[in-house]
Amino acid sequence: MRLSEATVAIYGLGLMGGSLALALRGKCRHVVGVGRRPEAARKAVDVGAVDSSTCNLAAAAAHADIVVLATPVRDIVATIPLAAEAMRPGALLMDLGSTKREVVAAMDSVPHEILAVGGHPMCGKEAGGLDSADDTLFRGATFVLTPTARTTGEALALATELAEAAGACPLVLDAERHDRAVAVVSHLPYLLAATLVHAEAQSHLQDPVVQALAATGFRDTTRLASSQVDMMLDILLTNRDAVTRVLNLFEASLADMRAALRDPQALRKWMEQAQAERARVFA
Amino acid sequence: MRLSEATVAIYGLGLMGGSLALALRGKCRHVVGVGRRPEAARKAVDVGAVDSSTCNLAAAAAHADIVVLATPVRDIVATIPLAAEAMRPGALLMDLGSTKREVVAAMDSVPHEILAVGGHPMCGKEAGGLDSADDTLFRGATFVLTPTARTTGEALALATELAEAAGACPLVLDAERHDRAVAVVSHLPYLLAATLVHAEAQSHLQDPVVQALAATGFRDTTRLASSQVDMMLDILLTNRDAVTRVLNLFEASLADMRAALRDPQALRKWMEQAQAERARVFA
Numbered sequence: 001m002r003l004s005e006a007t008v009a010i011y012g013l014g015l016m017g018g019s020l021a022l023a024l025r026g027k028c029r030h031v032v033g034v035g036r037r038p039e040a041a042r043k044a045v046d047v048g049a050v051d052s053s054t055c056n057l058a059a060a061a062a063h064a065d066i067v068v069l070a071t072p073v074r075d076i077v078a079t080i081p082l083a084a085e086a087m088r089p090g091a092l093l094m095d096l097g098s099t100k101r102e103v104v105a106a107m108d109s110v111p112h113e114i115l116a117v118g119g120h121p122m123c124g125k126e127a128g129g130l131d132s133a134d135d136t137l138f139r140g141a142t143f144v145l146t147p148t149a150r151t152t153g154e155a156l157a158l159a160t161e162l163a164e165a166a167g168a169c170p171l172v173l174d175a176e177r178h179d180r181a182v183a184v185v186s187h188l189p190y191l192l193a194a195t196l197v198h199a200e201a202q203s204h205l206q207d208p209v210v211q212a213l214a215a216t217g218f219r220d221t222t223r224l225a226s227s228q229v230d231m232m233l234d235i236l237l238t239n240r241d242a243v244t245r246v247l248n249l250f251e252a253s254l255a256d257m258r259a260a261l262r263d264p265q266a267l268r269k270w271m272e273q274a275q276a277e278r279a280r281v282f283a
Numbered sequence: 284m285r286l287s288e289a290t291v292a293i294y295g296l297g298l299m300g301g302s303l304a305l306a307l308r309g310k311c312r313h314v315v316g317v318g319r320r321p322e323a324a325r326k327a328v329d330v331g332a333v334d335s336s337t338c339n340l341a342a343a344a345a346h347a348d349i350v351v352l353a354t355p356v357r358d359i360v361a362t363i364p365l366a367a368e369a370m371r372p373g374a375l376l377m378d379l380g381s382t383k384r385e386v387v388a389a390m391d392s393v394p395h396e397i398l399a400v401g402g403h404p405m406c407g408k409e410a411g412g413l414d415s416a417d418d419t420l421f422r423g424a425t426f427v428l429t430p431t432a433r434t435t436g437e438a439l440a441l442a443t444e445l446a447e448a449a450g451a452c453p454l455v456l457d458a459e460r461h462d463r464a465v466a467v468v469s470h471l472p473y474l475l476a477a478t479l480v481h482a483e484a485q486s487h488l489q490d491p492v493v494q495a496l497a498a499t500g501f502r503d504t505t506r507l508a509s510s511q512v513d514m515m516l517d518i519l520l521t522n523r524d525a526v527t528r529v530l531n532l533f534e535a536s537l538a539d540m541r542a543a544l545r546d547p548q549a550l551r552k553w554m555e556q557a558q559a560e561r562a563r564v565f566a
Contacts, residue, residue, distance in 0.1 A: 124500040142495060177492055182487040189504035191540060192475050194557035196320040199536040201560040203467040209460060214564050215405040216470040220503045221472035225557045233551050253482040257474060268516050274477035274508045277484040281497050
């Protein structure tokens with residue numbers, strides 16, 4: 001099976017599902033959008049994101065060569081058995097969820113004739129919904145593919161083709177390593193952004209001028225605090241152990257910083273290290 | 284004295300001083316740039332940021348109606364008596380430093396015939412230097428003016444005119460309140476960004492894939508960690524008490540977050556509050 005001949009069903013027509021549908025236009029035979037609400041399904045056709053749409057996941061899955069689940073993670077985990085039950089033997093089940101261990105475990109429990117690969121495109125915006133969907137969202141982004149115990153070469157090849165068709169760069173990674181890494185570079189930044197907003201809110205109660213002085217630095221550092229709550233809540237609840245370990249690591253780094261604050265030379269060195277390490281990440 | 288008739292000397296030709304010079308072009312009689320290095324002084328003339336330049340602060344100050352100090356805060360504090368000694372009676376001394384208590388205290392110690400107002404435009408970029416200077420940097424930004432014990436109505440009026448000429452929105456605020464507020468919305472975000480980078484660096488040592496998964500969320504949350512070290516170090520060292528209080532506040536918020544993580548309903552509420560409070564700040 002090649003992507004160009006495939007009928008792709010995308011379940012969840014928000015930012016991620018909608019953007020994938022737009023990015024796959026003309027690159028597969030047919031894209032069917034599966035909305036969780038009738039209005040969402042209708043709108044996806046109206047704006048030209050999909051060729052057709054339905055609210056009936058089982059019906060769409062029964063005719064699809066590839067089914068991509070693009071809802072919040074806990075919904076993906078709950079939907080995997082329902083989708084797999086309706087799918088044809090040899091069809092590929094994928095997802096776009098932001099944590100991967102629970103997804104991969106659920107995929108390993110579906111009938112053996114269903115192919116399955118977990119996926120996580122490392123892109124997004126804080127504004128969700130089909131209105132924010134964008135056919136360039138995946139362009140240049142790392143698209144993590146997490147094999148399950150039974151993932152075949154054929155399944156991985158087709159998933160890779162889909163990721164590349166959307167403009168992303170596939171990276172095969174096991175679910176455990178994925179979940180540990182995103183706890184550091186994605187879930188911890190969200191939690192710090194939101195905690196910083198809570199700290200500002202406390203200060204603002206004491207002196208409203210605090211808000212008037214918030215400029216671009218505060219805006220960027222707290223951007224993730226405006227993330228969609230439904231999506232982010234599922235992420236945190238399905239990666240709690242890794243998030244907790246990373247919070248412990250962060251608190252140790254925080255203690256190092258407070259120690260450095262007492263000594264100008266140590267502080268300068270600590271600041272220069274942070275500057276250099278960030279240049280390493282975004283070289 | 285009106286700004287249009289004034290000779291303005293700007294000491295420090297980096298991002299802030301250079302941008303102010305560019306923004307004041309055509310809005311005062313003459314802008315003289317005072318470089319700390321001969322190359323910087325020459326370059327400011329070459330790129331058309333200033334009408335003339337020198338490395339001799341005393342000479343420039345002696346002929347100026349307004350002297351603006353635009354170097355890191357500890358250098359500003361050290362330079363205030365030197366500039367004031369050379370200035371003409373009735374001339375106005377200002378600065379663009381990011382903390383204000385030590386600046387205002389130093390300004391209150393100069394001869395009484397010198398006018399003085401502290402200033403802090405709430406704008407910037409992480410890249411410093413004249414190459415990053417931009418005549419639109421101040422546009423729409425809040426420009427805090429901190430009166431000293433002796434600031435006259437005339438001094439405040441001229442400082443206000445200068446801030447407005449640069450495109451900024453003047454906000455008169457006492458130095459104590461300013462320093463407390465920026466500790467929350469500026470210095471704390473910097474310290475969290477840099478601490479997050481240190482935590483990522485630790486994780487990266489254990490698994491280099493961490494870096495590969497860093498995307499736009501990590502980029503934005505850590506942007507301030509790339510701030511100029513010289514500038515930021517002076518800020519932290521001249522606002523250590525306020526920064527320490529804000530770190531205590533943040534750690535209390537962090538403990539609230541960790542408690543919420545244990546309970547899905549409490550976590551959702553905590554996340555929704557963060558989202559709403561951020562919408563308040565950037566309405």
